[in-house]
Amino acid sequence: MEKDTRDKLIEAGEKLFSARGLAGVSIRELSQEAGANSALISYHFGGKESLYSAILEKQFSPIGILLDSVSGIKASPTEKIIKYAQGVTMVHGKMPFFTKFLMGEIISPSRFFEPLIQKYIHRVYGFLTNTIREGIDCGEFRKDMDVNAAALALAGMLNFYFISRPISRRFVPDGTVQGENFVVQAVEIFLSGVKECGDK
Structure with missing residues (x-):
């Protein structure tokens, strides 16, 4: 079963945030890693920091x-x-x-x-x-x-x-x-x- 966008964003965040921390990762990098539109970070989580918190x-x-x-x-x-x-x-x-x-x-x-x-x-x-x-x-x-x-x-x-x-x-x-x-x-x-x- 294909993962939904929320799961893809979490997986992308796990990979990038664990390596570089919250401040070291941009919204563009997160969306590129997840293969998703950057606007979906706000849609699903309310922003980069809320994604990190999740x-x-x-x-x-x-x-x-x-x-x-x-x-x-x-x-x-x-x-x-x-x-x-x-x-x-x-x-x-x-x-x-x-x-x-x-x-x-x-x-x-x-x-x-x-x-x-x-x-x-x-x-x-x-x-x-x-x-x-x-x-x-x-x-x-x-x-x-x-x-x-x-x-x-x-x-x-x-x-x-x-x-x-x-x-x-x-x-x-x-x-x-x-x-x-x-x-x-x-x-x-x-x-x-x-x-x-x-x-x-």
Whole structure:
């Protein structure tokens, strides 16, 4: 089935915005990439910035779906962290432009980044800190660690592979380290550090 114009504009925007950011892409370039009249950007989205906002929402919304899923399960803190880590791998796999948009907004934030932080990133941080606190309260995790530092460390470990791929490929050219394997080992290392001695 042929894609409609709206989908073509989103795909064109994903490709161009992820490479050059919001300011680095013109309406003409977007319309040429999509094979559509430039007036259709305003018709479907109200303008270039609204198209960019819609694309950001598409990129980040799977994080919200993941959080809804793992927050609602009846599981131990360890199991929740493992499920979340597996979900992060799936998000990166299904959304190939996600990492570029995330890094682009961190380095040079647009006016749309703050709402994204509140809607998605803040929720990630809340989920991780709450899960770690739950683990401490039930005796599963060590009581002497800094919850905030542990949450930031885990988030960094889970996303590092995907962020660093352009560089890591130079060191591991044969592709022996895959995203899923990296995340599994990263979670194991994290849990080895936070668990009470008797639970390791």
